[in-house]
Amino acid sequence: KGAQDRVPTGFSVLDERIQGGLGPGETGVILAPPGHGKTTALISMASAALLRNKKPLYISLELSQKIIASKFDTNLFGFTLDVIKKKPKTFQESMQRLRMELQGGKLQIAEFPTKSLTLYKMQDLVEKTQPDVVFLDYAQILKPAKAKDERRFELTDIHEGLRGVAGQCHVPIWTAHQTNKPALRAREIGIENIAEDFNVAAIADLVVSLNQSDDEKRQGVIRLFIAKSRLGESGVTFEARC
Helix, strand or coil, rough: CCCCCEEEECCCCHHHHHHEEEEECCCCEEEEEECCHHHHHHHHHHHHHHHHCEEEEEEECCCHHHHHHHHHHHHHCCCCCCHHCCCCCHHHHHHHHHHHHHCCCCCCEEEEECEEEEEEHHHHHHHHHCCEEEECCCCCHCHHHHHHCCCHHHHHHHHHHHHHHHCCCCEEEEEEECCCHHHHHHCCCCCCCCCCCHHHHHHHEEEEEECCCCCHHHCCCEEEEEEEEEECCCCEEEEEEE
């Protein structure tokens, strides 16, 4: 029931364990240290949604719209940006084929300066654009509705508000979150490695961490660990190519 409303991540092993994907009103968090692939993972899932003729909305609070668009180009076409620049005709032909194949799928990218976007403005954007799934890069740098004495209380409010937006707009929302310093030495990053506010894990329906040793990085392999899930089993690790 309701399986048709769930939006797959594109990682089949993960989708099998979360009832086919993230559903309307649910929130998912990608957890990793700085520079360890959170944006890449969000873009990969947004691309997978687009190729399934969904309408993903990607909100960037850190990187420019142009940079995010170039990352989608490399993800969708399987070439580095340098190759795309050297073969513009091949790229344009591939783009045209993709447009012809898509039947209703549409990618929208919105850019806001760090800590300038509030949850109220985000909800207004989601209501206007009517996406099938939202990717927020990332919740920690949203502007809190009200300043608190401690940062962790602000983050709790942000993530509770994000879940509220997901519910009111009837849309799944993915975001990312930084880890603490001990995560840099962890074989598998768990919810105990969430930086600043542990309540992030309590609020989200799904928390998936990205794990990669130096050898795995050279081999182009990354391990995804389901650290918390209300949608199925947790404590499961599987590999993906990157």
